[in-house]
Amino acid sequence: MNYSKKCKNKWRFGSKWLAVALALLSVVAYSCDDESDSADDILVPSGLRYASVTEVYEGKGMESAQPVIFSDSQPIFEIAGGVAEDNGVYIEDVFTIKDSTGVIKLANDNELVAGLYKLDIKVTNKAGEGNFASAFELRILPSSIEGLQYAPFKQTIVRGVEGQKTTKPVFKGTKPATFSLIEESNFVIDAATGEISLPVDSDLEAGNYKLSVKVSNIAGDTEFSEVVMVNLETKPYSLVYTPQQYLDVQQKQAKKSAAPTVKGTGPFTYALKDNYGEFTIDENTGVISLPENHALEINDYPLTVVVTNTHGSVEFENAVSFQIVEIKAVLPSDLQYSTTSYIVNEGFAFESTQPTVVGTTPITYALVDDKGAFAIDAATGVISLAKDNTLAVGDYTLSVKATNVKGEVTFADVITVTIQVATPEVVFEDGWDALSAVTGEKNLGNMKEVSLETDPVQASNNKWNYGWGNWGVKDANNESARGAIMIPKKSVNDDWLYAENIDLTNYINSQLDFAAYSKYGTDANNTLELVISENFAGNVETATWINLNFASVHNFAFSQARTIDLSAYDGKIVTIAFRHKSFLIPEDNGDPKNLSRTTYIQDFKVSGLRK
Template sequence: MNPTNTNLKLKRYLSWVFALLLITGGCKKEEVTDNTSFAIYYTGMTDIGPSMSGVIASPTFIGAKPNSFEILSISLDGATYSGNSFEINKDNGSISIKETTGIPVGLYKITVSCYSNGTRYEFKNAIEINMMKPVPDGITVEPNKLTVNYSDIIDPQSTAELPTAQVTTNKNHVSIRKYEIAKSDFSKYFAISATGVISIVRGDATLLPGKYVLSLKLTTGASKEDEGIFQNAIEIDIISKPLSLIYTPSLGKIEEESALSGKTSFKSNVPAYKGSMNDLAYSIKSISPATNKITIDPQTGVISVPENHGFAAGQQYKVTVNAKNVYDQAGVDFNDVFVLDVVKFIEPIQLFAYQNKNATQAVAFNVNPDAGFKGDEVRFEFIELPAALQGKLSLSAQGAISAVKGNTIPLGAYTIKVKATNPKNESIASFTLTVGTNPNYFTYVRYGNNLGLAPAENYANQFRIAVGAALSTVKPTPAATDAKVSLTYEIRNIQGSGTINAGTGQITLTTVNAASCGVFMVTATAGKGTPEEYAVQTPVFIHNSQAVNAAVVEYSPFVFQVNPNTGGRSTRPAITGVADKTKFTMDYRRTFNYYNFFGTQLSGQPTVENSFIRGLFDKYAESKGTNPNYGSRDPLSYYANQANLTLPLAYLDASTLELVVNPNKWIYNGEAANGAMVGQITFGIDGKDPQGGSGLFPIVLWFDTKF
């Protein structure tokens, strides 16, 4: 693998070894001998294969620092288990997983104890580990190595054909029922279809060049017990020339050497490099004005100046750096990528400290360095930031630490270390961030469904108005929530109209067109108007099922929840009122409305400039080498794409009338669809292309990468 820095290298290495899915959970206090408020929170490791090893990090905690950890018991699928594969660090509570060769597969739950302030606590089932069996022999990926140019992937407008690989079995000795990519830090960049085709997601701006090794989760039978892990199934090498080089900061300062300053020197930060790491080498192309006192480390790119440089205050040097790798031997010049100013004096870092911070779950906060802090040209960086905080805290150029409203930092106490560095000295400050319970925090409101679909949480928030019934016969009302306080409800009419009872959340429908679907967004707020205010948004869908020329089409569920990266296939619809169902045909025709829910895309039809779905129509046209037609059915039509059904964004399978969503088609400018699409479908009763048939809107596509 070719990482861009040490942290990324470690992160990817662990992903190769473990194929991890990290989840955070709280452990309830099981035995307490006093009234002290104390709890610990472990990060769980799942999806581990045989012969794998690893470490589950130390828990975070509320209360005094715990110690004297012990494993009290281990269960395997509910039965007591004894073995030496799990060991706990008595001092910090981290758990090592080793000697897993031959270990039984199944779900392991570990109960631990510890002491805090002299009090002993027990935490039942604090950690869960899913040990998966390997897949049967004879399953391979062909080819098991792919090489692809970064420029072909990152450009969402690119029409270059990306390579794919196929999961195969040895002479079909075993059938594979379900294909998944094992979760990792980079699994989102890749997809696998329902037939085992592994592909690369095009247009995600966060993807970096490098080697990625994927493991697969495969189900080879009819039950979850037949699920196994295919370790290191395929290596995908994304190659490129040097693409970018950024020094942060890009302006450095060095003191002139004097009686006041003494001998001075300078070192820049390691630059952020983007490109393949193979045979990467840095060199200085030019310095203006010329000097031989500024040098660069060819391996790291660090720019430095030794003592006895002789620079004088007021001078400025601009450095152009050349970076080359195996894919560009001449290298790429990054002009004036770093500037060094010479000054008389730099204030050393003094009195660098933070005060401990008590924060509230999901509430924004800010922590600044103490008022007495001094220092010029200071650079700040986190040191040993706990995993639970990574990606959830911001550190400004002034040393301010913040988290946004709605942040997902778990409950617990965290030690945060920040290093401040300038050319004179460095200092490390640490403080404790304690995230306490927000009485207003909750995660869901579910309206359920009236279709008889279970479990309700998998098919929530969809209601059908029966043929011939009035809108008033359906009044969706919240059926479940984990909120512990009263909620205030508001509604946004997206397609259709209705009102909501602010106290109960009951929806009264006023307009949903016949043979069509309504889309509404309900916002439930706890503690409205207080600093601890917290809100959850829930989409609610309505199908007004009415006959069109005697025909009734009903999908159950009529909300097709689909991951835009992987695609999928809906259920078959129930068709009534048709004499010969074998000649009943359907196809998408017009009025394609995309509604953004939680992304940044612009809602609207393809005719709307800069709308998300317009971009998808553009991509479809490019794939066919034609000009986009924003009034055409073709990007979602079966009949317009019969020769190649991998081209459309989605289509209705002519043989089953199931709605098929093709993988990686609902992504534009690197952002996957996160909303709903409702389009008109026309039907015919003569077995032919129904392009001129009667129209209805019987199904909603709901996109989310969490599905």
């Protein structure tokens, strides 16, 4: 744009009211409609003015107002340089300027310290450039401390170790700053860096300590409550055994200490520096043991215990001591077996209870007369018989001799063992002999039943159909007796008769004796199984069953006796069941006429030899 001299004079020498108006404008651009002037007539930028000195606290951001500039075309602003006074330190590129408006900005969290800052501004337009020294001034004031932070909040210091301290804290505010701890404390703080430590010779207990810090600078004091937690860890210390001395421990006598207490950062492990060849220590509890029959001479034995944790090992000299003295022996007395009478089957093994006795240990035991077969454990006093011994039937009374360092004592007739002829005992029997058919009752004694197919129905004469029930049967001598019968009535049936939880725990040579017979029906349509389970829990369908084979009892008019060897189940708890099934086969073409087999159980008994 060209300007005439007349127009230029208007710009330079306008009235006062025009000058005031111009001072209020952000950027003044002026043009006339006169004839064009040459480039030499264009005005370069002049009269740059910012508002009076701006103040801001250290670390805080600011934004200036738009300045006044005389320019007849769009001015372009830039920072040409700057200086700092009053202890300020100028840093390049911290201040920024918007080139189109001249607005100057300072970002939050900037690094400038307190002082007076002056910026040189260069303004350029189409006519050229103008340089304005110290055109903008900013006073940065000291800032109070804020945002003090130790990272992490919880920090570990190990007592007694050189160089242990927290990290330096970070904060906002005018530096330099000085640090101090608010409360009286065993900890110390570096006034210049804020690092917290503990004197090496401190005896402060291990634990967590929350500390409050005061930070001071030119702007004043600021307090930060519980700004850091110190997790104070230590090597082991203050090991204490109670009692510390174990006096009058007799030669060869066993002895144990109590578990000690120890302070510091756990977990701990324990060791003995010198065990004198006899002492041992539990590495986890610190309990010290001296075994029976130890070989220590009469003397005092102070022990140094070494306790270790993650921070190292500490020796505690004379932590505990044992005084070994001469044996003050007491003869064995009051020897007693809790059970004094035993009944044992001929040829069976036997073992007594362990006796109690008063007297100086160790005590050894011997039989006065072993009757040619008995033995006794010399250390425990347990009397025994071996399996397949040849002792004859009869009563055997035994006397025991107990010996210690003081001498020996004989205890006469302490137990009696009766050897008897091995006679099987009944462990389980059916229990229906004295029962009869009753309305609404199965009356199966100790046996139980369940029907998985057709529901049982009781006839008017109280006989049960489609399920097991009490009724008259024939015994092995073809005599009338009570028993259990199952009548399928030409229908599909799956019926169980079982003896639950037969306890063979204390028996050997166990066996099942039963008597049964069946009539009618074809083998292709009717079966009777004998099964056994070790995991029956009330539901026949979920238990595991194993077949017990037996000779058929079908097509007989009275009971046939059968014996089943159960020795494979000695020592166990079992359930034994009869399972009667009547079912159709393809050849029946749906005709149930062959589902007619009636089963009779007259006797059911389990026995064994008691161990």
